[in-house]
Amino acid sequence: MDFHKDLSNVGWEEVKRRQLERVPLVYEWMKLADMKQGESVLDIGIGPGVFTLQYANSVGEEGTIYALDKSEEALDFFLRDVKEKMNNIIPICRNAETSLDAVGNVDIVMITDVLHHADSPIDLLRNVYKHINVDVRVLIAEFDKDSKGQIGPPLQNRISKEEVKKFAKSVGFQEVKDGNQDYEHYYMLLKK
Numbered sequence: 001m002d003f004h005k006d007l008s009n010v011g012w013e014e015v016k017r018r019q020l021e022r023v024p025l026v027y028e029w030m031k032l033a034d035m036k037q038g039e040s041v042l043d044i045g046i047g048p049g050v051f052t053l054q055y056a057n058s059v060g061e062e063g064t065i066y067a068l069d070k071s072e073e074a075l076d077f078f079l080r081d082v083k084e085k086m087n088n089i090i091p092i093c094r095n096a097e098t099s100l101d102a103v104g105n106v107d108i109v110m111i112t113d114v115l116h117h118a119d120s121p122i123d124l125l126r127n128v129y130k131h132i133n134v135d136v137r138v139l140i141a142e143f144d145k146d147s148k149g150q151i152g153p154p155l156q157n158r159i160s161k162e163e164v165k166k167f168a169k170s171v172g173f174q175e176v177k178d179g180n181q182d183y184e185h186y187y188m189l190l191k192k
């Protein structure tokens with residue numbers, strides 16, 4: 001399969017279709033991050049935003065979702081789907097490797113299937129670390145490099161759990177837990 005980090009070879013409609021195919025993962029992610037009504041969540045790299053909408057429903061009207069992506073096209077595509085009543089979503093077009101200044105205080109940071117699209121995963125993690133307070137739950141999920149490669153990006157374009165752990169540790173994160181999931185995924189829960 002042809003892989004472009006910026007997904008320019010695929011189109012957002014197709015990325016959305018793929019997100020919908022693995023929607024059961026998002027329920028596990030919300031549980032792992034212990035996402036609750038009224039909480040504030042930074043979703044980094046929303047893509048078409050299928051999962052972002054799930055988070056918005058989960059935190060409810062009292063909560064806030066900072067929906068961040070470096071691609072203006074991704075955000076435009078997402079905003080077409082957002083109903084007017086979803087006023088708990090704050091869209092932000094920004095490269096998370098450069099700055100998170102536009103983001104307020106959060107309880108949770110979701111970084112799912114983003115690191116293998118990032119130019120510098122370690123810079124992204126460093127910025128998150130700098131931005132958050134202690135006790136913030138940071139959930140990373142990625143396609144596993146150590147799997148069959150029957151779905152998702154080619155194995156050589158994935159980032160291994162060991163590499164993410166190395167980056168996370170080097171910028172200061174502590175590991176809370178990690179594990180494997182269906183759809184050739186692994187997750188990692190971190191805190192400051």
Ligand SMILES: C[S@@+](CC[C@H](N)C(=O)[O-])C[C@H]1O[C@@H](n2cnc3c(N)ncnc32)[C@H](O)[C@@H]1O
Nearest residue numbers: 045046047069070071095096097112113117118
């Ligand atoms: C495959 S989509 C992931 C969507 C969603 N998070 C998921 O779990 O399916 C990857 C998205 O990450 C975005 N992205 C990659 N690097 C980024 C960065 N440094 N800052 C912000 N967004 C980034 C891309 O523009 C793309 O929309």
